[in-house]
Amino acid sequence: MTTKVCAIFGAGEYYGDPDPALIPSDAYVVAADGGLDHTRALGITPNVVVGDFDSLEGARPAAADGLRTVVLPPLKDDPDMLSALKIGWAAGCREFRIWGxxxxxxxxxxxxxxxxxxxxxxxxxxxxxxxxxxxxxxxxGSLSFAAHPVPEAGHMVSVFSLSDVSLDVNEPGLKYELEHGTLTNTVVQGVSNEFRDNVPASISVAQGTLIVTFPIEVALPSIEHVHDFEGGIGELDTEVSALLVR
Known part of the structure; x- marks a missing residue:
């Protein structure tokens, strides 16, 4: 099943312009605070601009710009990026590609x-x-990577457990083929693995959450889950934090 892509532009580092092929023509685009500076430079018109605008260097969006703008208070609980994700989620997006x-x-x-x-x-x-x-x-679930040419220097892929414990972790097709492994969030065991030349690979976990890093030249993986998920990531919060000392 395909899902509409939400492209989010944040205020962090960009390391060059994004690959246009990664931004579908029908992507739902959100500029998070100073990310608006980058969409302006790239000639991209966002569907929504959100933030407290503490990192925006250019002019704040005006009514004449015709942009939907969500202004957040500076003393809030949700970071701008989470607010951007919530806006994309409410628009029906379930795949998020984020620059900055x-x-x-x-x-x-x-x-x-x-x-x-x-x-x-x-x-x-x-x-x-x-x-x-x-x-x-x-x-x-699992991430499946298509076979691709690997340069002589190698394509590094690393896996970390964000959960306290991640069970039944498998990495078939990689240089170090972990089978039915257990990873924890205090033991570094999955760093600096490698893709193999023209060999498909996957990274799966039966129970737990993994963080995975891989080279930007590698095509985005296909995803499968072992069960359905319910619920969402929460409603957009535009209120001043109730946790502040009064």
Whole structure:
């Protein structure tokens, strides 16, 4: 089953222009705060602009721009990226391709990686595009990569358990073929694996959530799950945080 793609542009590092082939013509485009600077530079008109605009360098969107704009308070619970994901989710998107979500502030990078896990734990998929690397997550399912030519230097792929424990992890087709393994979030056992030349590969977990990184040149994987998922990632929150000290 295909799903409409949500392309999100954040305020982080871009490492060059996004590959246009990764942005479908019918993609639902969300600019998250300073991501609006990047959509303007790329000549992309977003469907929605969202943020408190603390990272926007250019002019704030005006009514004359004709853009749907969601203004968030600076003292809020949800980061701008989560708000962007919620907007895409409400539009019916279940695949999210994100630029400007890596690099820069390490806390923002960690936050965005956690958000990939949030998507995965609700049966959706998210991809963070960074400096030659894509970061994604899979929960109770598998990522299948098509066979592709591998350069002499190799195509590194790494797997980490975000869950306390991830059970029955399999990595057929990779250089190190883990079989029915158990990974934890405090033991680094899946780093610096490699794709093999013109050999299909997959990464699966029966129970748990994995973070997976792979080269940006590799085609996005197909995804299968071992069960259906229910619920969503929450409603858009535009209120000032109730947790503030009064």
């Amino acid at each position: 979500g890596l690099g820069g502030r390490v806390d923002h990078t960690l936050s965005n990686i956690q958000l990939m896990a949030l998507l995965a734990q609700h049966g959706a998929s998210g991809y963070l595009f960074g400096d030659g690397t894509v970061v994604t997550a899979i929960c109770d």
